[in-house]
Amino acid sequence: MGSDESYNFVFKVVLIGESGVGKSNLLSRFTKNEFSHDSRTTIGVEFSTRTVQMDNFTIKAQIWDTAGLERYRAITSAYYRGAVGALLVYDISKHLTYESAERWLKELYDHADPHIVVMLVGNKSDLEPSRTVPTDEARDFAEKKGLMFMETSALDSTNVEAAFNEVLSEIHRKVASKEVTRGSISAVTLSSPIRPSGDTQEERKGCCSRS
Template sequence: MASPYGDYDQRIDYMFKVVVIGDSAVGKSQILSRFAKNEFSLDSKSTIGVEFQTRTIAIDNKTIKTQIWDTAGQERYRAVTSAYYRGALGAMLVYDITKRQSFDHVARWLEELRGHADNNIVIMLIGNKCDLRDMRAVPEEDAKEFAQREGLFFFETSALEAINVETAFITALTEIYRIVSRKALTANEEERNGNAAALTGTKIALSSPEQPVMTVKKRSCC
């Protein structure tokens, strides 16, 4: 049986680009590694610039290959990584539940993302390291309220314990698939309607020819 973390050999129906953003050291690379390869490394180092991994999944019997871009959180890389937002259909915006500052910076990351990405991008807010319950600095209710206000999906995750990482990614990818397939359906319907109009042509109503009018002159009697 093939591993769910390996690419399928069959043809790819869709290719989705997703970016993982947020402050440095919130666990972005670990979340990506957990989803793409089901791995976690205690010796993980800070990402330099941008790296990406892939994973192929199935949604609605469609094969979807996902390119997931892991962006550096350090300020000095911000000008470089912003270019990678273009073409992204989804974004995982990550903060560390034990670092209040990483959550306070979420609004800035969101503003930057919306300034460079497509208007229909699916955004998932992720509160990582939920296994460190005793060190929590960001109440879950605060994040839920922010996500609801901004129209974001939300999950708390633990890359270390593999909590909700799979669910968060699959939820975001399923929503992307719904948006993309809905656009494709609308485009197909418009194309069909356009072709039908071209084949049918425009009906022109022709007026019937006027009937001649006969004038009968009555003779007056003498």
């Protein structure tokens, strides 16, 4: 989607959280405007892109959907490297998925850039009658940890665009303001426009090298 367009920045964003919280459907809703009622558990890592316009810049988001199951943890943590944004997702109807947020956050910070932009996302807001995680509790946790916060529903599209766009906007703000310099976000994103020559290996390496 948009792979043949020119773009100014490539931002690598990861989706993290427990299995079954709806990460894959958030990805497919944002990149393809699709939702699957019987989506399978992600094995390892899945990947998709979307190009968006923001403040006269064209930003290509490379979004990596990581498996939430414990047995894939060693594989998926390698994909955190080079990420400049993350959506830490839990299910508002399953408190256990929220309780693990702190552990996911620690794992992310152990492997990703220290200045990564992180949003805590309470997904499945369409399950309001079954809610077990109060909005205020999650918002307070996010504020305490310095995270952005939003509740979404991949099923009915509520706040999905807003969540991804706010993360991308905050990454871009940090890059544009040079708030973060050497060895951080501006070093792992592409600071100059890319020629509209498609996705060459060299272009991908500029932002999202796994080394």
